[in-house]
Amino acid sequence: xxxxxxxxxxxxxxxxxxxxxxxxxxxxxxxxxxxxxxxxxxxxxxxxxxxxxxxxxxxxxxxxxxxxxxxxxxxxxxxxxxxxxxxxxxxxxxxxxxxxxxxxxxxxxxxxxxxxxxxxxxxxxxxxxxxxxxxxxxxxxxxxxxxxxxxxxxxxxxxxxxxxxxxxxxxxxxxxxxxxxxxxxxxxxxxxxxxxxxxxxxxxxxxxxxxxxxxxxxxxxxxxxxxxxxxxxxxxxxxxxxxxxxxxxxxxxxxxxxxxxxxxxxxxxxxxxxxxxxxxxxxxxxx
Numbered sequence: 001x002x003x004x005x006x007x008x009x010x011x012x013x014x015x016x017x018x019x020x021x022x023x024x025x026x027x028x029x030x031x032x033x034x035x036x037x038x039x040x041x042x043x044x045x046x047x048x049x050x051x052x053x054x055x056x057x058x059x060x061x062x063x064x065x066x067x068x069x070x071x072x073x074x075x076x077x078x079x080x081x082x083x084x085x086x087x088x089x090x091x092x093x094x095x096x097x098x099x100x101x102x103x104x105x106x107x108x109x110x111x112x113x114x115x116x117x118x119x120x121x122x123x124x125x126x127x128x129x130x131x132x133x134x135x136x137x138x139x140x141x142x143x144x145x146x147x148x149x150x151x152x153x154x155x156x157x158x159x160x161x162x163x164x165x166x167x168x169x170x171x172x173x174x175x176x177x178x179x180x181x182x183x184x185x186x187x188x189x190x191x192x193x194x195x196x197x198x199x200x201x202x203x204x205x206x207x208x209x210x211x212x213x214x215x216x217x218x219x220x221x222x223x224x225x226x227x228x229x230x231x232x233x234x235x236x237x238x239x240x241x242x243x244x245x246x247x248x249x250x251x252x253x254x255x256x257x258x259x260x261x262x263x264x265x266x267x268x269x270x271x272x273x274x275x276x277x278x279x280x281x282x283x284x285x286x287x
Contacts, residue, residue: 007063008081011071029072036065048221095119117157134158145219148209165214168207175204236263 014024039062046055070081095116097103117134124136131137134157138150155161162168179200185193212219237259241248248256 007067008071011064011067015071015075024068027068027072029069032065032068032072036062036069039065044220045224048224094123117154143220145205145209145223148206149213149219152210152213162210162214165211168211168214172204172207172211175200175207179204233260233263233267236266 013019014021017025039058043055043058043062046052046058066084067081070079070084074080093100097119098112098115120137121132121134125132129136134154135151138147138154140147142150152161162171179197182193182197182200186197209219212222237256238248240259240262241251248259251259
């Protein structure tokens with residue numbers, strides 16, 4: 001706790017209008033929020049890469065964001081860091097009656113997650129909130145892919161879900177065919193096809209998010225893995241082209257594709273899927 005108090009004191013000094021850092025002093029909630037999101041993603045990246053020293057540092061950066069927001073709130077008379085800690089302590093105890101109370105634990109993690117959602121709905125009812133939909137409370141500030149997964153998970157708590165991955169894959173094929181139709185319509189000069197194409201592409205992405213959920217694979221982790229794989233292979237293409245004394249941009253697509261396949265063949269089997277390390281389970285997210 002002494003270290004936490006020191007961190008809180010450092011943040012207070014940085015925010016001091018007379019003796020603090022000019023950059024820290026001028027910040028507000030809105031200006032700091034993007035950094036908070038960025039730090040959360042950097043935590044996720046360190047976890048996926050299995051880099052524990054980096055994870056330690058990134059968790060510190062994320063903790064700093066909590067302290068920063070808490071300090072600004074305290075200055076405005078809203079709440080302080082201690083109130084943030086007290087609130088999460090109370091929430092964790094309240095939402096785990098099977099651990100801290102006399103309620104029997106659910107049989108598995110899925111059942112327990114459904115119970116968690118029921119407790120959240122009960123809390124909203126106690127606060128007098130009007131929106132009692134199963135989908136209530138899913139913030140619009142999330143990246144849309146993450147919000148899609150949360151919408152699907154919430155709907156699944158009342159049984160509105162595919163029974164397994166097979167029908168989701170079938171639906172994906174159906175949606176891809178609809179995208180193909182709209183591409184043809186755009187090419188034919190249909191004035192309304194562009195809007196329909198955006199709509200159908202959205203359906204494809206929504207189904208893909210659903211498929212990752214059924215696979216118990218985090219959408220963001222899977223996409224980060226694909227991004228890393230693409231970047232690794234593309235950089236190798238550039239190296240191969242340079243070794244041959246040619247500019248990659250001057251090669252035609254067939255020649256570039258040949259370099260891509262060379263880069264792909266050079267990779268060891270363990271590296272083909274991207275960086276090693278644990279994935280972030282989409283089923284573990286709570287708010």
